[in-house]
Amino acid sequence: MSKAPCEVSSNVPSNEEIIAELTKDLEQCAVKTNSVNGDTPSTVEHGSVDSILTTPVNCDGAIISSVSDEKAKEGKVTDDAYRSDDDESILHDDYDTVDEEALKIAEATYSDDEKKEKKDEAEKIKLSANDLFKEGKHKEAALKYTLALRTCPLKYEHDRAILYSNRAAAKIKMDLKKEAVEDCSKAIELNPTYVKALLRRAQAQESLEKLDEAFEDYKKILEIEPSHKEAMAAVQRLPYEIEQRNEKLKTEMLSKLKDLGNMILRPFNLSTENFELKKDPNSGGYSVNFKQNPR
The missing domain is CATH 1.25.40.10 (Tetratricopeptide repeat domain)
Known part of the structure; x- marks a missing residue:
């Protein structure tokens, strides 16, 4: 029996983790390569996106602290x-x-x-x-x-x-x-x-854009209450949203990889235009062909 399209194993890394892993070493390599050639690498600061618990206050605006x-x-x-x-x-x-x-x-x-x-x-x-x-x-x-x-x-x-x-x-x-x-x-x-x-x-989870986790929770609800209307609607709606998000992440990943590739290839007078990426319609995988003189 084929696996449902949006069921994700707990051992499979998320799209964001895959992108980070793919680009981490390339970024380091690109910085080192350009430094050797006299280029000054740019830095990117990453701010924390984790929310922290808001300081509690009472009705008069006073801060709530400990209670004995x-x-x-x-x-x-x-x-x-x-x-x-x-x-x-x-x-x-x-x-x-x-x-x-x-x-x-x-x-x-x-x-x-x-x-x-x-x-x-x-x-x-x-x-x-x-x-x-x-x-x-x-x-x-x-x-x-x-x-x-x-x-x-x-x-x-x-x-x-x-x-x-x-x-x-x-x-x-x-x-x-x-x-x-x-x-x-x-x-x-x-x-x-x-x-x-x-x-x-x-x-x-859905409001935090953790769509896969939300999808799993809605499915659990339907296992307990098969007629739960909100869960039924979500299970119908989320697969499309997950697919659209994954396509967007893939596009962003390829764009980022192309930029990093150009940084690495620049010292060799090459660019990603020298490489043609072709998708196999049957397997969905990609093959790379080298072009000496791209248009």
């Missing part, structure tokens, strides 16, 4: 939880991190009744976070979901999956798509058939 363990246990966020601090890494950690190892150690000391009490406390915090989300206070809602995750015992995987998925929804509203994908992945790890988390991750 007692307040976290109570599920309360008071004025003491908001303070100004220039250390963004600390703010990020306080805002987003859930220390599951510490939760595991603490949970080992709880009785069954105490675990149930903690679960109930987390549920109250979640309901408060839901209200904040509905009011459009997404940063505050995300903080509340974090507090709930720090309170809910690890044994309640179904409840924790919902908390991670809800926090992902708040992050999507904050345009923190990469972080939302991470939270959705955590929710799916806890509950592999959680359709809402799969859908949120698919939507976030």
